[in-house]
Amino acid sequence: MRARIIRSSQRNFDCRLSTGEVVVATAKGNLLKNDESLVVGDFVTLTLEQNYIITEREDRSSEIFRVLIREARRKVTAANCDVLFIVTSVSKPAFKRGIIDRFLVRAHQWGIPAHIIFNKMDEHDPETVDLNFEADRLSSLGVRCFELSALEPAYAPRFLADGPNELRSILKGKTAILLGQSGVGKSSTINFLSTKGEVNLKTQAVGRAGKGSHTTTWSEVIDMGEFDLIDSPGIRSLSLDDINPTELLSYFPDLEQIATTCKFSNCAHEPSSQGCGFNELGGSRREQELVMSRLESYHRILEEASSTPQWAKKV
Numbered sequence: 195m196r197a198r199i200i201r202s203s204q205r206n207f208d209c210r211l212s213t214g215e216v217v218v219a220t221a222k223g224n225l226l227k228n229d230e231s232l233v234v235g236d237f238v239t240l241t242l243e244q245n246y247i248i249t250e251r252e253d254r255s256s257e258i259f260r261v262l263i264r265e266a267r268r269k270v271t272a273a274n275c276d277v278l279f280i281v282t283s284v285s286k287p288a289f290k291r292g293i294i295d296r297f298l299v300r301a302h303q304w305g306i307p308a309h310i311i312f313n314k315m316d317e318h319d320p321e322t323v324d325l326n327f328e329a330d331r332l333s334s335l336g337v338r339c340f341e342l343s344a345l346e347p348a349y350a351p352r353f354l355a356d357g358p359n360e361l362r363s364i365l366k367g368k369t370a371i372l373l374g375q376s377g378v379g380k381s382s383t384i385n386f387l388s389t390k391g392e393v394n395l396k397t398q399a400v401g402r403a404g405k406g407s408h409t410t411t412w413s414e415v416i417d418m419g420e421f422d423l424i425d426s427p428g429i430r431s432l433s434l435d436d437i438n439p440t441e442l443l444s445y446f447p448d449l450e451q452i453a454t455t456c457k458f459s460n461c462a463h464e465p466s467s468q469g470c471g472f473n474e475l476g477g478s479r480r481e482q483e484l485v486m487s488r489l490e491s492y493h494r495i496l497e498e499a500s501s502t503p504q505w506a507k508k509v
């Protein structure tokens with residue numbers, strides 16, 4: 195019978211059957227040869243002997259992974275996600291634009307469409323985070339931005355077109371994974387989206403320094419009725435040192451397009467670069483700032499990606 199892995203711990207897998215019932219299964223030995231070969235989100239075939247055994251894993255439509263350069267392999271942490279939501283907080287932890295751009299690079303690498311959730315809008319200070327600026331700088335990428343307060347069910351968007359209702363409507367029939375720093379409210383957002391309150395994931399206050407408490411420790415699939423959400427542990431920092439620097443610009447399609455206007459194909463896109471398209475941007479001052487803020491992220495990540503030797507990245 196067909197099932198979906200919703201949690202895993204060492205060699206035991208919690209699997210959800212089509213009836214909604216959750217059973218514990220172990221896996222046939224050959225499925226665990228590489229220790230990451232069964233992950234949350236995988237669809238599998240189960241047989242019932244003395245207990246449930248996973249005999250087969252279906253091909254994946256997508257993988258959330260990271261390249262372990264020292265071990266020259268991919269570490270997959272979740273499978274079959276249709277869309278990913280980068281959850282950010284506009285209060286504590288402090289909003290970090292760079293993290294959004296980093297996750298967008300990953301989303302491109304994984305081939306999964308990404309959207310942003312601006313959470314904790316009940317504590318928003320317009321002087322600190324300009325939501326319209328943040329949304330406009332990503333609009334050409336097809337990234338949608340949702341504003342919400344996971345603790346205030348009635349919160350209606352004040353700055354952007356999309357709020358909780360639009361979020362619910364694009365989730366129907368899909369599997370979405372929530373990613374972001376610890377304490378931004380990933381688990382709270384999932385609790386909030388369960389309209390009947392049937393989901394009650396553990397959450398924990400952000401510490402004095404504005405840092406999350408790393409409350410969620412393992413990824414798991416949450417059955418939301420009309421859709422599946424994957425809760426994930428908050429990250430400390432999102433390293434991109436496994437990215438090939440020569441490919442980085444292709445993960446910034448908005449910048450890549452402008453770069454085609456640079457006079458030299460090996461242009462470094464620095465303020466001193468001759469004939470660089472980024473130094474001759476048209477449009478309003480604000481439009482230029484939107485682009486330059488993306489270019490700044492690109493340069494930061496490029497520096498990091500260039501600090502790791504190339505031979506280490508052939509995975």
Ligand SMILES: Nc1nc2c(ncn2[C@@H]2O[C@H](COP(=O)(O)OP(=O)(O)OP(=O)(O)O)[C@@H](O)[C@H]2O)c(=O)[nH]1
Pocket residue numbers: 313314315316317342343344345346374375376377378379380381382383396397398399400406407408409410411426427428429
């Ligand atoms: N004011 C306010 N607080 C919120 C909101 N959403 C979440 N919080 C609080 O922020 C804290 C962290 O929320 P969590 O849902 O545990 O955050 P998380 O992203 O799941 O964190 P990790 O599991 O550690 O990665 C909790 O104390 C929540 O009550 C919100 O919209 N407004």
Ligand SMILES: [Mg+2]
Pocket residue numbers: 380381382396397409410425426427428
């Ligand atoms: Mg959590």
Ligand SMILES: [Zn+2]
Pocket residue numbers: 453456461462463464467469470471472
């Ligand atoms: Zn250039």
